[in-house]
Amino acid sequence: MNEERIKGLKNNEIDNVATIFGQVVVSSEVDVMDSKGNTIVVKVLDEVPYGHKIALKEIKIGEQITKYGEEIGVATKEIKVGEHVHIHNIDSIRGRGDWAKEGGKN
């Protein structure tokens, strides 16, 4: 019971993701601190490596991912609260020469 609890950080109040400082196993609860110092407890749905992100809100396909109060990409899948957010479910929208080649999105 004396084990140190895993901490997370929400950089900006409008962020929909938080960075987790610890190795998280499925169903772990982590203490996520926001920019004002308030802490909320989030149940994590996946194994999440040190320094990776989890979702703090339900995120729909195509919806913006926000960190530091800024857009860091868009969701390519539905993302649940507590789910690992990384390259498997979000995409960069910048530097996408591949999109230009396909004649499209960017």
Place this chain on the structure above:
Amino acid sequence: MKFCGYIRKDGSVGTRNYVAVIPAVVCANEVVENIVYSTKMTEGILHHQGCCQTPPDLKRVTDSLIKIGENPNVGAALIVSLGCEGVDTDRLEKEIRATGKPVERVNIQEIGGTSKAIQKGIDLAQKLALEISGQQREEVDLSKLTMGIKCGASDTTSGIASNPVIGYVADKIVEAGGTVIFGETTEFIGAEHILQRRAKTPEVAADIKRIVDDIENRAKAIGVDMRKGQPTPGNIEGGLSTIEEKSLGAIVKSGTKTIEGVLEYTEKPCGKGLWIKNTPGREIEVLTAMAIGGAQVMLFSTGRGAPQGFPVVPIIKICGNPITYDRMCNDMDINAGKIVVGEKSIEEVGEETLAKLLRVASGEVAKGEAIKYTKSMDIYTLGPVI
């Protein structure tokens, strides 16, 4: 705030006092390495350029080598030429000498080969080292300092801990009347709007937009997905998902001050304050750009652990990841991981870093210097090798 440095004839102040042994072309690298191995107070400016390049790049290489020779940390220079290189070696010698520094030159083809060039080079380097070795450090104001900043092998702790620490120090240097240069244009992508808001004039804001558009358009022009190169595989393993996320974390190290202007790769700032230098993201070309800009010291932030060091400019490593700091403590000077675990604030580690910076500028050895990891140098060229 003050530090103790070597006052040069042109009024600049060195934090180190080296004989720079400069190959005019890649073919002279091994002669330079032998000279440096055998002579105290020397550093080799090893690079891979100088021949079979287009004229704009040959000029760029010549200008870069001149400005590294002009760097205040260089007390004297020995130029090693093969003899048939494409760079303008006469101009290289003449312009470094114009700063008032002693300069010598050895030509490998003329002297009769590598072994003779090495022997002559050792004699000349020894003479130059003796000539500058008597110079003493004197106390000068921090406004005489130009600091280069860089991040490398980043993970998500970089944007949260180590880059904010550099940002804190950058603000203090600017407030003290000093100069700060930052670059890595690739890592402005997705964060350029924030930098543009800090631009001194609308023209500077337009310049920031232009350099970011240029680098993004290079990816588009060849139809590639930049994600294979940025973020890097290591960044991704460390939790960075997109270039936008990496950029937003990277620009934090520039602090909060007004951006005075955008410099091209071989340019020096023409005034004090905070400057952007248009560079790629890779370490060796960026560290070189900072030395070209006149940086006498650099702060380097990392999360996963970047060991690179530059030949004539000390680099202070600030590590944001507490696990990496423990694992690589012989490379890392400052543990900003204490911010991540809640033991210290950004301000506390910032003050610790500023104090370290003043000591290193005054002669204290940074860890990378102690282990002689000091060869991370090359010049960023744009055209093909032909």
